Amino acid sequence: AQTVTQSQPEMSVQEAETVTLSCTYDTSESDYYLFWYKQPPSRQMILVIRQEAYKQQNATENRFSVNFQKAAKSFSLKISDSQLGDAAMYFCAYFTGTASKLTFGTGTRLQVTL
Amino acid sequence: DVKVTQSSRYLVKRTGEKVFLECVQDMDHENMFWYRQDPGLGLRLIYFSYDVKMKEKGDIPEGYSVSREKKERFSLILESASTNQTSMYLCASSLGVAEQYFGPGTRLTVT
Numbered sequence: 001a002q003t004v005t006q007s008q009p010e011m012s013v014q015e016a017e018t019v020t021l022s023c024t025y026d027t028s029e030s031d032y033y034l035f036w037y038k039q040p041p042s043r044q045m046i047l048v049i050r051q052e053a054y055k056q057q058n059a060t061e062n063r064f065s066v067n068f069q070k071a072a073k074s075f076s077l078k079i080s081d082s083q084l085g086d087a088a089m090y091f092c093a094y095f096t097g098t099a100s101k102l103t104f105g106t107g108t109r110l111q112v113t114l
Numbered sequence: 115d116v117k118v119t120q121s122s123r124y125l126v127k128r129t130g131e132k133v134f135l136e137c138v139q140d141m142d143h144e145n146m147f148w149y150r151q152d153p154g155l156g157l158r159l160i161y162f163s164y165d166v167k168m169k170e171k172g173d174i175p176e177g178y179s180v181s182r183e184k185k186e187r188f189s190l191i192l193e194s195a196s197t198n199q200t201s202m203y204l205c206a207s208s209l210g211v212a213e214q215y216f217g218p219g220t221r222l223t224v225t
Binding site: 006009035037046100 | 118157
């Protein structure tokens with residue numbers, strides 16, 4: 001069974017600094033998708049970034065980028081120039097067509113301080 | 115923009131009551147999902163549906179059932195609510211392998 005592990009329950013970063021959230025996953029599949037979702041306090045969960053396993057290039061969305069290491073089964077999220085609005089719960093998720101469902105990690109709560 | 119709405123943000127029910135949580139999406143997505151979210155456990159899939167009248171069990175279906183009579187609506191049913199079903203319930207929809215769009219969640223308390 002696929003599992004997704006987020007080993008950092010909480011992280012803190014100062015405004016304008018860079019922070020990296022870690023995620024590892026376990027799979028025997030070769031074709032899959034990885035996602036980072038953001039859940040702000042009392043607000044809806046939204047997609048931050050997506051990575052297809054067959055793509056070697058790391059995905060980037062503005063201040064958000066990933067470090068995808070397929071052999072190591074690692075998928076970390078880097079947030080540059082952190083802003084107060086980045087404070088949220090971040091979930092790493094894995095999808096494969098075989099299971100046809102998302103498997104989520106347990107989440108990392110990110111605090112942004114002044 | 116995709117909009118996924120859930121019938122209630124907060125709900126308080128008594129043990130043994132039958133509870134209906136409704137979810138509606140407005141983007142003609144085939145796929146709809148129900149999750150529960152608990153601290154330290156992340157999101158766990160309860161049921162999902164790939165088409166009208168079709169349903170598949172997720173990772174934790176026990177104590178729940180679902181109904182999908184129309185494409186845009188996916189209901190989660192707790193036949194006899196219990197205190198261990200106190201949780202945040204999230205609905206989501208998606209088109210194919212594309213990302214899932216989530217509703218605002220329903221925080222259910224069973225007393």
